[in-house]
Amino acid sequence: MNDHVIRTDGLCLSYQGKQALDNLTLHLPRGGVHAIVGANGAGKSTLFRVLLGFASSDAGSAEVLGCDSRHLTPALRARIGFVNEEHTLPGWMRVDELARMQARLYPRWSDDRYRQVLANFNVGDRQKIAQLSRGERAGVSLALALAQGPELLILDEPTLGLDVVAKRAFLDALLQTSLDDGATVVYCSHQMEEIERVADNLVILERGVLRHMSAPDAFCERVSLWIADFPFRQPEAARLPGVLETRVIDGLTHLVVFDGGVDFGHRLRLMGARTAQQMPVSLDRAVNGFLARGHAGVSPAAFPTTAAA
Numbered sequence: 001m002n003d004h005v006i007r008t009d010g011l012c013l014s015y016q017g018k019q020a021l022d023n024l025t026l027h028l029p030r031g032g033v034h035a036i037v038g039a040n041g042a043g044k045s046t047l048f049r050v051l052l053g054f055a056s057s058d059a060g061s062a063e064v065l066g067c068d069s070r071h072l073t074p075a076l077r078a079r080i081g082f083v084n085e086e087h088t089l090p091g092w093m094r095v096d097e098l099a100r101m102q103a104r105l106y107p108r109w110s111d112d113r114y115r116q117v118l119a120n121f122n123v124g125d126r127q128k129i130a131q132l133s134r135g136e137r138a139g140v141s142l143a144l145a146l147a148q149g150p151e152l153l154i155l156d157e158p159t160l161g162l163d164v165v166a167k168r169a170f171l172d173a174l175l176q177t178s179l180d181d182g183a184t185v186v187y188c189s190h191q192m193e194e195i196e197r198v199a200d201n202l203v204i205l206e207r208g209v210l211r212h213m214s215a216p217d218a219f220c221e222r223v224s225l226w227i228a229d230f231p232f233r234q235p236e237a238a239r240l241p242g243v244l245e246t247r248v249i250d251g252l253t254h255l256v257v258f259d260g261g262v263d264f265g266h267r268l269r270l271m272g273a274r275t276a277q278q279m280p281v282s283l284d285r286a287v288n289g290f291l292a293r294g295h296a297g298v299s300p301a302a303f304p305t306t307a308a309a
């Protein structure tokens, strides 16, 4: 049995000649929390739109829960929860009216789960959706999505603009559902500290291409910060294979390196470094270094895709 909750093969979509998804092959296994990261415009929202059948691809295939995204039936949609970054909900409805409507639509609806999630947010049942703050609306949309009892929950930057307390409540509710109900969560975010906390799998997209997929820890282990002291002149260390980012701080050269290998320090010494020290990096620094090389005009093709099959 194909046990991928999401499966795309050679997916392409361009808007007016701009390639939003570029031959994207992505297979996400069932279970856990999968975080999709990428720079602005990397294709994250476009991918979700294609997966949910809201946009058509130019080529390739997309499947969700084993079904072609172009032909998702209402029964299959009922097994998928979706929270978008705008938390779009009908503003004219009251919170309790909306919940009652959703309860009728979804056979697996759980009032207990709805109440449990909503309790984290300061929302009154009789408030109109339009009167809610952004964070409260986020809480309602998450409570509705989780109460649906989805097998798969897709979230597009769900915590954007939330304060620290609302963010924590949101993530706690998300984790609890993933653990208690066995739902697979797929979400995109720019917040690495969040991803570090909740994600089992890290997916890096760059200009519509899959660049990396592994556990966040495994990714971090492949990225190091090297601090080298070049007493005479700064070398062209950026040319060394795997260098993502270089900076000179207080006379020392800082290099963020991907898969530098055990002899990277030796190479720096051969280039004239008096000392070369290796240090671990945070997920934030590792991902940002990885994405920054694309911004710096370095051709991503110079780096192999490191996605697991």
Ligand SMILES: Nc1ncnc2c1ncn2[C@@H]1O[C@H](COP(=O)(O)OP(=O)(O)OP(=O)(O)O)[C@@H](O)[C@H]1O
Pocket: 015, 016, 018, 019, 020, 038, 039, 040, 041, 042, 043, 044, 045, 046, 047
């Ligand atoms: N409806 C559209 N019409 C034209 N171009 C679009 C449309 N939607 C997306 N794009 C383009 O497709 C590319 C991918 O956009 P997408 O919204 O998927 O990126 P993203 O990774 O979600 O970005 P962000 O992190 O900024 O939300 C971008 O270059 C964007 O300009």
